[in-house]
């Protein structure tokens with residue numbers, strides 16, 4: 060259920076991401092990305108899991124290798140949108156294509172990373188086993204010895220990509236939330252997806268762990284992987300995101316940070332006067348009337 064915010068209360072506040080600025084794609088990755096079709100194309104999309112729609116009339120494009128912040132209050136439909144992208148729920152209206160195909164057909168190209176609150180079998184598994192469990196050897200159609208070798212290499216590469224090689228031999232039950240989140244991202248990478256959906260990866264992490272996770276996600280885009288990063292608060296990803304997809308009150312808008320995180324767009328989305336205050340590179344959203352909480 061959506062929380063409400065008293066009039067005038069600041070509804071979004073987080074320390075800024077100091078260490079990371081969005082790195083540009085290397086020329087070869089950038090060329091490949093611009094030659095490829097859109098990673099996602101949604102037109103007039105409406106979706107919901109109950110009788111009511113979570114959102115409707117939402118249109119957007121996600122480019123290969125781009126970083127999109129998916130922002131919105133509780134219950135706005137962020138997870139519902141991820142489920143539509145994964146083909147787990149069908150659109151009620153409109154259409155959505157992933158890599159030029161239906162979401163169901165492209166599901167194996169998409170990795171979904173849930174929150175790291177608890178991991179299954181966390182006392183029985185070490186990091187390497189957890190990441191390895193996701194490797195889909197059958198996808199490569201390899202004979203068993205080759206598959207084992209490829210699996211080992213893929214797992215080590217994924218651990219290295221997220222800076223988690225040192226967690227390979229640690230039991231999951233001994234890891235912090237940020238370390239677990241890194242292993243979840245490594246697990247998502249092991250089958251070399253073209254799109255990674257991160258569902259509120261910063262919740263319950265301290266600022267240093269948040270910085271790490273944002274840096275890991277930004278690094279994926281350098282490898283040509285499109286990232287959609289859902290978050291209640293835009294500030295931790297301000298410097299790395301290319302675009303913001305904001306869901307609220309059943310509506311959605313996409314654009315640059317300046318186009319979306321501004322008085323005009325947010326007031327229109329929330330259908331109530333909203334003010335955005337800039338302070339030291341951060342943005343704080345204030346509502347004059349109660350609105351769903353985004354902080």
Ligand SMILES: Nc1ncnc2c1ncn2[C@@H]1O[C@H](COP(=O)(O)OP(=O)(O)OP(=O)(O)O)[C@@H](O)[C@H]1O
Nearest residue numbers: 060108109113131132133134135136137138139140
């Ligand atoms: N299984 C379900 N059956 C019916 N309605 C559902 C179900 N799951 C979610 N909803 C409703 O769908 C709407 C969108 O929920 P969703 O979980 O996608 O929002 P969200 O933006 O991810 O929220 P949060 O930030 O709290 O995780 C909400 O109104 C929610 O109550």
